[in-house]
Structure formats: structure tokens, C-alpha cells
Amino acid sequence: MTTEPLWEVFIRSRRGLSHVHAGSLHAADAEMALRNARDVYTRREEGVSIWVVPASAIEASSPEEKDSFFDPAGDKGYRHPTFYHVPEGVQHL
Amino acid sequence: MYGNDYETPDAQRARQLEDTPESFRELLATEGRVEPRDEMPDAYRRTLVRQIAQHAHSEIIGMQPEGNWISRAPSLRRKAILMAKVQDEAGHGLYLYAAAETLGVDRADLLDALHSGRQKYSSIFNYPTLTWADVGAIGWLVDGAAIVNQVPLCRCSYGPYARAMVRVCKEESFHQRQGFEILHTLSHGSPAQKAMAQDAVDRYWFPALMMFGPPDDNSPNSARSMAWGIKRHSNDDLRQRFVDMTVPQAQALDLTLPDPEIRWNEDRGHHDFAEIDFTELFEVIKGNGPCNQQRMEHKVRAHEEGAWVREAAAAFAAKQAAGEGAA
Numbered sequence A: 001m002t003t004e005p006l007w008e009v010f011i012r013s014r015r016g017l018s019h020v021h022a023g024s025l026h027a028a029d030a031e032m033a034l035r036n037a038r039d040v041y042t043r044r045e046e047g048v049s050i051w052v053v054p055a056s057a058i059e060a061s062s063p064e065e066k067d068s069f070f071d072p073a074g075d076k077g078y079r080h081p082t083f084y085h086v087p088e089g090v091q092h093l
Numbered sequence B: 001m002y003g004n005d006y007e008t009p010d011a012q013r014a015r016q017l018e019d020t021p022e023s024f025r026e027l028l029a030t031e032g033r034v035e036p037r038d039e040m041p042d043a044y045r046r047t048l049v050r051q052i053a054q055h056a057h058s059e060i061i062g063m064q065p066e067g068n069w070i071s072r073a074p075s076l077r078r079k080a081i082l083m084a085k086v087q088d089e090a091g092h093g094l095y096l097y098a099a100a101e102t103l104g105v106d107r108a109d110l111l112d113a114l115h116s117g118r119q120k121y122s123s124i125f126n127y128p129t130l131t132w133a134d135v136g137a138i139g140w141l142v143d144g145a146a147i148v149n150q151v152p153l154c155r156c157s158y159g160p161y162a163r164a165m166v167r168v169c170k171e172e173s174f175h176q177r178q179g180f181e182i183l184h185t186l187s188h189g190s191p192a193q194k195a196m197a198q199d200a201v202d203r204y205w206f207p208a209l210m211m212f213g214p215p216d217d218n219s220p221n222s223a224r225s226m227a228w229g230i231k232r233h234s235n236d237d238l239r240q241r242f243v244d245m246t247v248p249q250a251q252a253l254d255l256t257l258p259d260p261e262i263r264w265n266e267d268r269g270h271h272d273f274a275e276i277d278f279t280e281l282f283e284v285i286k287g288n289g290p291c292n293q294q295r296m297e298h299k300v301r302a303h304e305e306g307a308w309v310r311e312a313a314a315a316f317a318a319k320q321a322a323g324e325g326a327a
């Protein structure tokens, strides 16, 4: 027996929110994947919209290089508002 | 774990932590979560695959005892509820298979391991459902015990397993309640209905207690799973927790748990209960339970009889893909 292709499932839980990864499933094609996703991941009205993406189409950053990959952001505290000194009493800043 | 191989749980824990990658050790030490592509010891991966697959198989096989009563549920309300519950169990199996696959195993191989008996499922599903009250007893006691087992797994060190368990636990709570409600209705019905409810509880109580596994002093892999953050509480602790929460529920049902030794122990702050005879559990695990053969035959038959559906879906997908290419 061969296993059907793997799909990653993303669900928008209500209008105004992004799609969020919910899990994965196997299906022969995209349409079956959508139907299966509805049955597997939205039995309790957890979603108003579903994306299915072939798992093979996802390119992921590698955990081994997580340090070097994310390092450039590490020493740039000045990208956050808390980096700055604001004199006492100054408002709306 | 016997004879020459014996080492104390502490020594075993220390040794296990020695042959582990530094990054993995650091994650465990900081209560971080291990994700699929992280470095992890082989034994950790193998243990997880075995446990998650066995858990998935249990959800799938677990549909059978209750499925047995869908066509004979006493009302449309009960039938709709039972169908929803059994469908949830299918969903649980699918979440768990997906979690196992993140560890690099193939779905087809997992199913094959179940069908050929190389991997097991929970022994509780090898007991028959003789009456409608058994559906109530399963929801109340079997799902109840499963919840006690599963809640700590929501904090398991392996991310995909923990996330699957969060979904599962959310869905389980109605399973236990509907079982409780079935028994409550029967218990407050005619004398015959009450007797039926009592009989179901009598038969399911000890098997439910055995769902927590062998006692701590005879549970060879527990210490290692605890060190790895897969297991958070010992078998006996979880069993005790289940007894403590179930005793008052039985009183509310006006049903008796079939153990005359159950009584509140002021000093321990827990209920005492009879020592469990695990010879039965080991017999059922070996394949000698009342329904082992029936469960496996049914599962294999359903899989084989469904082959044409999978083949048709694959053929249709291939045709569509070819059509798109030509257009």
C-alpha cells in the first residue's frame, strides 16, 4: 500500500484573523484534502476558511543553523521602543 | 529489566541523559519543546513512535465497541451523540498518526504494523459491549481514565504529540459526560435499567483501572520516559487520581464500584482500593482477551474492503493532474 500525499492544513478561525496551522492529513488531491480537513479539523465550527498546502511545497529553515540564521536580529535592540529613554512626564510617545 | 540487565531507575536516568545531544539536553532542562527536525536521541524517537502509534491505533480500534451500538441506540438523541463521539475517536487517531509521521515513519507502515500485530492498541478495547449500559460505562470510565492519562501529555516534551493531545483533550470532555448521563438515566430508571447500569460498571471498573498500566515497581520504561519529559506522572499516581475523582461520581450515580475495599484514607488524603490482579491484563495483552481476534479481523477487513476507494481516489487524482498538464 502506498500512502497518499501529505497536506498541511491552515484554518482561519474567524473573519479578521489569519489562517493558522492546525495539523496535517493525507489525501489523493487538493479537493479531497479540503474535504478531509473540514471533517478532521472543523467538527466544532473551528473555522470559516481552510487552506491546504502540499507538505512537499514547504521550504523550512533548518534547526541546525538556527543561531546563525536568526543572529542578525540579536544585537538590534534599537528596533524595539523599550530601547529608548523617555524623560519623566512625556506622554503620547 | 530483570537479571543482569537490572539497574536502578536513577542510574538508568543518568545513563540515558549521557548519550544525548547537548541541544536536546538543554531543551529538556529548560522545559522547552522538541520539534520534528531537532536533534534527538534515537531511543527517544523510537519510544515516541511506539507510544504515539499505539495511542493512534487505540483510538481507531476503540471505535468498534461503541460502533456496535450505533444502530441500536435507544433514541435519536443518543444515536446522534454516539455517532459524534465515535467520529471524534477517528479524528483522534488521525491527529496522532500525523504526529507520529513527523518522526519520519510512514502511515502505511504504521497501519501494517497494527494489522500484522507488531504494534498494539489499548487492551481495554478487547472487552465486549454486551448492553447499552456498556456504552455509558465506556464513556464514563474508559474515556474518564483516558482523560487522566492524556491531560499531562499536553505538556509532553515532543511538540507535535503535545499539540495533538491539546485537541484531543478538548474533545474528550463531552465523551465522559455523555457516558455519565447514560448511566445516570439508567440508574434512575426502572429496576432492570438500574441493574443493567450496575452490571456494566461491575465489568468495566477493573479493566479501566488497568488502563494506567502495570504498577510502578513493574513498569520498566517509566523512569526513562519521565526523564525525557514524555511521561509526567507515574502509573500509580494517575490511577490514584482517577480513583479519587471517580468515587464521588459513583455516589452521584447511585451505583457501586465493585471493590469493597474502597474507603477514604484520612492520613494519605486519598482513597484506598483493592490491589489489582494484573494477570488478566497480561493475558489480554498477549491476545487472549474476549475480543482480540474479532477487533483485528474487523479492522483488517475494513481496510481491505476500502482499498477500491483509495485506488479510485488516486486514479481520479492522476487523471485530473494529467488533464491539467494537457490544457
Ligand SMILES: [Fe+2]
Pocket (backbone or CB within 6 Å): B059, B088, B089, B092, B168, B172
Ligand atoms: Fe479519543
Ligand SMILES: [Fe+2]
Pocket (backbone or CB within 6 Å): B089, B143, B172, B175
Ligand atoms: Fe474519547
